[in-house]
Amino acid sequence: MNTPRLRLICALVLGLIFVLGLFAGTVSPYPYAKQFREHPNVAPSSTHLLGTDSLGRDLFARVIYGTRVSLLLAPAAALLSTLLAGILGGFAGLLGGWCEKIILAATDLSMALPLLFVLLALRALLPLDISPILSVIATFALLGLLGWPSSLRVVWAATKNLRNSDFLLLARATGCSRRRMIVRHLLPNLRPVLFAQFWISIPVFVLTEATLSMLGLGVIEPLPSWGNLLRGLEDISAVSANPWRLTPLVLLILVVICFQFILPAQEETA
């Protein structure tokens, strides 16, 4: 299969999953938290399309709502981290000198911090009486606020490269203002790099949320996310007896693969 066709299929698959998540309230037959206590761990049927979990909750409803949480908030977190990386990396690369040194030192310091422990500590500082929705937004906001350092390095390197380019030298020589230089010359040339960083960050944040939820620190029950749905896979014997529990894992793999196939298109434009 040729690459453009594969990309199209991946984009369609991603689009379908996004739409399903977006209209979870309409598509889902039951509320995600409703416990059918007389029917825990039942196999897929016309009543429960993907069966139920150990608390008797409809897995189809939980997967769809989980998709909404994971696939809407991960891009938001990716956008936040890319914006931070773009602004700070752009300044560092463009201005150079002490500004560059301070920003890069802060980046190195942030990269040296164990992200997981920082997230755990910050999560523990949040007030307890926030609703699950606010909690999940806070979790992804933290991911976005702490996930910029690796992207910043890339943006900084690209900006520095652009700063020394002939066309910027020419623009500077013809008396082009700094604002015009950034808006008209620098940003359009940085756009592909920023796009690539954005696309790369989405699956990373989905996986980080999954890791946090596996540790019981991501999205708060009963709100589902792919991460806390993956916790159901801890009991391997339950999975072999109820293979439909693998659905969130299949979705996660599918989304990560789709993002990876779409990504080169952006790199090629760079």
Place this chain on the structure above:
Amino acid sequence: MPSPLKSLTLAILLAFALPVRAQTGGELHLCLHGEPKTFNPVLVDDEASENVRYLTGGVLIRLNRQTQELEPALATSWKVSRDRRTITFHLRKGVHFSDGTPFSSEDVAYTMRLLMDPVTHSSTGDAFRSGEGTVQVQTPSPDVAAIAFPAPVAGLERLFDQVAILSAHSPKKEMAVLGPFYVADYKAGSYVLLQKNPNYWKHDAQGHALPYIDSVRLDIQRNRDIELLRFRRGELQLINRLDAEQFERLQHENPAVARNAGTGLDAEEMWFNQSPVAPLPDYKKAWFAAKEFRKAISMAINRADLCRMVYAGFAKPASGPVSPSNHFWFNAALEDPKYDPQGALRLLAQAGFRLENDTLKDRTGKPVEFTVVTNSGNASREKLATMIQQDLSQVGIKVNVVTLDFPSLIERITRTFDYDACILGLVNTDLDPNSQMTVWLSSGENHQWNPSQKSPATAWEAEIDKLMREQATAPTEKERKAKFDRVQQIAAEQQPFIYLINKDVLVAVSPGVVGAAPVVLEPWGFWNADTLRLGPAPELGVQK
């Protein structure tokens, strides 16, 4: 009719069959779930070290884990004075430590001095501290030791089950032991090898020296899944305390190896923060302080569902601080907890709450909503919290569930008091209520709903304080029991802790281990290690 020849053949086969199935010698192989921090019995403070102490230490009095009665061990008899301040032991004669050093009353005196020395910081010794002053040990003869305490000690005899006697003269110090095994080898992070003590004093009814097995290999393995995998491969012969899912899986694969010892002593419980210094709004403090509110919450929780869905049926609804497995101290007069959401609503109405559009509101019209915290990574507790969340939604209460890493949780429940309600487990290793002193005394640090009070905040807490102090000095066990029964009754009326469930003690024992009889008391599966025999280990018929 069977011929005489056939009968004789059968008799010979049967006669040979028993020794093949249960023979002396061999190595018992099981896991410790952590690194033992010490082999010095007076310093033991963790489960792994406690297991090693149990297998190696010789004690004056042993609590029979099955009958829950005290039995003579190194002491053939003992007598407690009427004021419960002095205990006199008559020691077994002709006993030697594992290195051959003779045992005498001097060793008892040496052990007690070491145990009670404040410099030692022994948690075992802390249980004996009854008042100001020093413990005096007199040794009028090599086989008599009298220990006098500055104040009466409740359940004094039972405490000696934890005191492994050390040798005052052996050059091997704490490595010379009086128990069935001694530590022969230890590789940090890997294993502890215990060898049969050739000088162990105990013999079976036929006069054969115990223990039957030659050695016990304790592999250090924290990962329970790997432990189960190794058991299935036949590399381990015993697993102490499986979780419900592992047990159910094992029972399904091979019912003969999965052994349910019955309802354990540990409980899962929930409590509301009643600390006056808690940074909570006044209306929440008023809810949590109301007895009707706490009782209504208790009534609205479906404990039978918790047992069935979270613990696969291997748990029982808990009615109070003492498990029914604690034969002597359990108050059988307490009512079983009822699931009655309508009754809960009636009780809430009495306290001024009302249900409006499926939302419970207090007198001032504030919707009832609170957050339950528990430790992250404990799947069972998280499920308990999620089920309680749904149960309470039936009476219009909105519950948020928050999981925190353990240090953050402890910080909140012991220092900042910044939480509404908490679900945690109560670990009970001792049958005697004295071990729960810090939980029930209002001045106690573990009086979780309102710890370290200068004076009791409520009349019922004052009554519990009085009863707990009185039971500690009561002259007879019967009087102690009567007072602690009343404590249990007050706890059931006031519900400072909402007891949820008591988990079953689930153990896996290979069919090759003969004589294993798992019990609800620690060390559950190998409490009778000195009388266990090893037969041929059959295939478990599961994943290899």
